[in-house]
């Protein structure tokens with residue numbers, strides 16, 4: 456299998472004669488066919504089933520030493536009820552199994568596909584295997600490059616999809632390839648988001664993304680501050696004024712190899728604030744270290760762009776990532792300053808900590824120049840997002856009903872939940888000021904997430920379809936899902952945006 460991976464992921468391959476140390480059998484919950492299989496299976500599994508200790512519930516798994524065949528350990532793991540099965544259950548189960556493998560220091564692991572094919576259709580098995588291995592690999596992520604123990608942690612040497620039937624191998628190879636590419640792209644997002652801002656500067660991301668673009672056949676252009684100035688992106692540049700590090704706009708273009716009839720052009724925009732101190736409206740110090748993650752919108756969009764490109768999207772993409780730092784200094788933008796945006800509209804900066812919308816306003820305006828059919832953006836835009844939605848779903852805004860539906864479809868397909876909030880023009884009343892066409896913040900904290908989105912809407916031209924996702928509440932520290940690290944970037948919505956691009 457030829458597959459170009461950025462991270463050193465354990466290969467997932469198809470095999471007939473597995474020589475590893477641990478094999479998993481995946482079971483549906485309380486399934487009649489399964490029960491019949493239990494009855495014929497090993498006494499250990501019969502005992503687990505009889506005692507009710509294991510009934511195939513999602514996330515449950517048992518490790519039984521030397522029970523698959525001699526010297527090969529068996530893991531039985533649950534997929535939940537067959538009727539209500541979803542890939543997310545397999546994903547979470549995969550993550551739990553990874554923890555077992557880690558605890559047991561397994562070296563090579565496989566899933567018995569033939570056993571699974573006895574109780575589920577090929578289509579179901581495809582979903583199960585993709586979900587399971589996504590979860591397993593996603594759970595294996597670590598960001599330890601700055602530790603003395605870097606790279607010394609547990610690592611599986613090989614992972615296999617085991618089938619005796621050679622006819623299954625092409626199908627299984629396809630599953631393996633798509634799964635590995637998906638995880639690889641999510642890992643790029645996590646790596647970027649986790650990078651501390653002394654290393655993860657606008658220049659660092661611009662250089663690294665340029666290399667990735669080359670490797671995966673995309674055009675890439677980087678604008679420095681002088682070029683951004685020529686583009687009249689003063690609103691964006693107003694954020695970087697206090698920083699000693701140069702701001703960088705990265706523009707990627709992907710064109711499918713075979714130009715399909717009716718292919719769409721999708722513009723993708725991401726907030727890349729490499730560190731958000733708040734600027735002159737400085738943030739409290741407690742938790743400020745998390746503001747290295749304030750470029751997660753850009754990180755998510757590069758992950759999604761790479762994923763869609765590597766899965767050969769039929770649609771075109773132009774991806775605009777706006778990187779800058781928001782810092783206080785003698786040259787910083789001050790509250791009350793009025794700035795002219797690229798679109799010509801003026802903004803009174805009430806709060807220099809509401810910088811994401813300034814950066815994105817100019818990026819959204821620039822995106823129109825590429826004549827896209829649709830513009831989508833993602834950003835860690837507002838702290839209020841956690842207040843509105845907690846941690847289970849991020850906020851979706853759109854000015855087009857069909858686009859909203861398409862976003863929901865992608866979010867359902869990947870089981871990364873989104874919830875819609877209104878973009879009503881009446882909310883713009885809160886952003887009126889006598890001194891400019893609008894202000895970037897109101898003086899109270901009501902409806903902060905909606906206000907951020909409504910501000911950005913002012914930079915969408917009539918007739919342009921646009922969707923905005925505020926993922927501030929889910930960008931990092933999402934360990935309640937077993938395939939996410941407890942601390943640090945989650946990589947959530949990479950799969951959703953890629954699915955959207957591929958299916959719009």
Ligand code: BES
Pocket residue numbers: 731749806808809810811835836837838839895896897903927928
């Ligand atoms: N980067 C923050 C939003 C954020 C907060 C992301 C917490 C992740 C976790 C953004 O730039 C910001 O500071 N927004 C302000 C807006 C306000 C001043 C109108 C906020 O949410 O407080």
Ligand code: ZN
Pocket residue numbers: 731733807808809810811
């Ligand atoms: Zn801010």
Ligand code: ZN
Pocket residue numbers: 728731749808810811835836
């Ligand atoms: Zn910010």
